[in-house]
Amino acid sequence: MVKELARIRRALDHAPHEVADCELLRRYAREGDQAAFGVLIQRYSRLVMGVCRHAGLSGSDAEDVCQAVFLVLLRKARAGRWRHSIANWLYATARNLAHNARTAASRRAARESKAAVPEAVAPLDAMTGRELLDALAEELDRLPATYREPLVLAFLDGLTRDEIAARLAAPAATVKTRLERGKKRLGAALTKRGVADGFALLALAATAQVGRTSPTLIDSILAASSGHPSPAAVALAQGALVNGTVKRALALILALGAATAGFVALAVEPVAQPPAERMAKAPGTPAAPADQPKATERTLAVTVLGADGTPVQAEVFTVWLRDKPVALGRTKPDGTLRVTVPLKVKGAGGWLVARAKGHATDFTPTGMDYIKNAMTPTADVVLRLPKVRPVKGRVIDSQGAPVGGASVVASSFSAFDSDASADAHMKKWAEELFLRGVPPDGDRALWYSDGYREGSNPDGRSPHVVTTDADGRFTLNGLGAGHLIHLRVRGPGVADTDVITLNRDGFDPAPFNKTARSHKYKEFGGHWWLSGPDPVVVVEPEKVIRGTVTGPDGKPRAGVRVTFTRTGQAAAGAHDGNGAHNAAVTDANGKYEIRGAKKHKGYMVECPPDPAAGLLPRQEYAADTPGYEPVTIDLKCARGVVVAGTVRNKATGQPVVSHMYVDVLANNPFVEKYPRFMDAAGSFSDLYRTDAAGRFRVVTIPGPVLLTAAPDREERGDFKPPVPDPKYPAHFHREGGGLLFDEYRGGRGFVQGNWCRVIDAKATDTEVRADAELEPATKLGVKVIDADGKPVVGCSAAGVTHIEFDSPVEFPGTDTLSVANVGRGEERFLAVFHPTRMLLGTGSVKSDDTNAAVKLGAGGSVTGRVLDGTGKPVAGLVVQLMYARREVEVATQAMEKANGVTTAANGEFRFDRVFPGQEFGLFFARGTTLYGPMFDKRPRYSVTGHGEVRKLGDLPLGEPRNRGD
Structure with a gap:
């Protein structure tokens, strides 16, 4: 399910988000359109979570309510007529379900302790933060829907006035009037209760928003809506559907969720899960296995075969995501070669590739965390070189004229285990994946770093690139027959264009494209289309974006990458990304010119921070210009405060390579004194990666900010989770097993990684020091035994780290699982299996278990x-x-x-x-x-x-x- 949810999230990024709520519900209710309901989830998950926060819920309680709200929406989608916006309905439903959840939690607490009797005090003095929010919610409920809805969208969903107008299909002036009148009515009502409206609205804006919605929250709602909800969510939804047919209704919800949403591969009728079985007890007290040095290399036994299955003497090399290719040697006459390669280079994996004269290349991933068998210390690898089939094609403009001098690059490849597998992939894409905006893919893929026209590392670029002739024709030689090839076309005066071709003789893409195009809601799909082996590529005119980048002193900055990342300027996290990420690098005069962009409603460009110079990142937006006139956007960068330090293992003193994140905390008084720098759509985290010695330099603003250290994912389970900075406890909150912090602009964000500290630099500071010490995780040893009580060596287990959705961890050479960071009173559930002996089993463990073991069997x-x-x-x-x-x-x-x-x-x-x-x-x-x-x-x-x-x-x-x- 994890892989499927990841695919859904990528697909929804390409879905249109301007369609009215009522139309999305109609499409879902009448046509079973999964993308429509997915857009609603992404559109309103923040609002619903804001209501939960407002009601005092957190962690799993809030997530259960979010799931339940969308389950009820699924059930009621076919009932009655919906307004243009469903914000009011969602707000009311979320309020009711949150109240039910909170009441249930209070009853549980009441059974455990007695409440003290408060003294009589003035109304305002008696109001705690919780009661203040309750008062706000009650008075919001009493407002007419006309006034409540824009207030909810403004303060709980963080929309601007123009965005609210678009959501409600109302003039901006009308929205302004409703907001002002709603505030006055709310203020008057609150004043009667002893609350000043300015303070109340500030509290509402600062605490109710969710800010950056957690990706895992979106995933949980998607899963719940498609038939995989939590038992608590089902119970809450049952309480909301009190129409005499609750049980049937919930089954209907779940069936429809799987049958029409298509989000996950299964719908099950949810019931309360049975308690996890207690671990079988093994004699003796197991100790957690001693920490082994992390594997930094892989030893691979490589065999290279031709398309006919005979051995081939081939050149074997690695292609790395963040470094240049490395030659490893030539296979023997029997096609074999034994090589040792780094697990990762510069923190990222890559591919093992083989090629030989008269053959095309084959490849397999290595060092990639999310791919099975790509992280093992040893592996037997068989590479089968396909026959060579060149790709021939032609590039023309929208008028049919040839485009000469255009660059055509094969930027990525997908391979298939067989032609039957290729046909199955294409069929699945046309029937299902197209509607999610997902391009066709294969059984495995290799891609090169050809995302930018300028400034990309030339060592990481594809070797398969040609230029069209005067008639617009091109031939790419050396490509593999049967491969799915992603072509990127770039030329003077034309927009960058992607083409996906299945390089197989006789392949006809028409039936697959027809299936995709025949869906009446094809606009929810991506812009991807299949092409035959000899494509004709039609390109549109480009939209040029140009400007000048200067420093704080107004002097030009040379060598700065400027990227067109978004087509809008809403709060960060809006679904307005420019997938092409067109970019340019400034010249000696600080001038840049981004070529190859397509025409959009607007353009946000950004440049990254420069820790060496102490300069902050910078973003700026401009609306579209008439026709294809160029857009001008200048960027003046501001100087910030550099935070320098190291990340080390507290126990050993050894450096820990980590990513460093900086988040501006609530009430930072310096934000508005700086030009726009907080609306980045791109990820600049790699610029904040420590070197091999654990050293880092990051740049931020004065005032309270949160600095976080996050080791690579496979090492995060080796250290304890982050704890609040003891000097600034008010900025932090516990929710479930997670740690959150108060973000600027309201809302709460999740603390990344394993360490954090609040940095509160002065306006006069230019550089401050902060060293991170990561505390090793507590480890609990859990024996693995078979049905006869004998040890089982070399198992893999899910649930052994505190990281949610973490992949199973392998334990080669030992019969003891090392379970990390089991908190006091916490029960950790484990799913264990042996990869070759066909043994498996489950169990749970607590921190005080001394003789824990999990028993495996067939x-x-x-x-x-x-x-x-x-x-x-x-x-x-x-x-x-x-x-x-x-x-x-x-x-x-x-x-x-x-x-x-x-x-x-x-x-x-x-x-x-x-x-x-x-x-x-x-x-x-x-x-x-x-x-x-x-x-x-x-x-x-x-x-x-x-x-x-x-x-x-x-x-x-x-x-x-x-x-x-």
């Missing part, structure tokens, strides 16, 4: 047969299995390449390696059509014991529910 099996409405077996149906427990699902994804099987001719299917004692659901699909048991009869299953075969018997296919039409 996985269970599940069999069944799918029948259609006439009782005939259904062949060729995809059956998927998904667990209710996140750790088990993550472990399964690492253990298995896919969680789906296909029914045989007799309709039968079988799953092996099923985790015992863990609830799961089954989901049926064929192409774009999803099936499932009837709504209120959707079953859930589990395998009781190790090795058990659970025979489900005959299962009804159920009613079809299409993803699109």
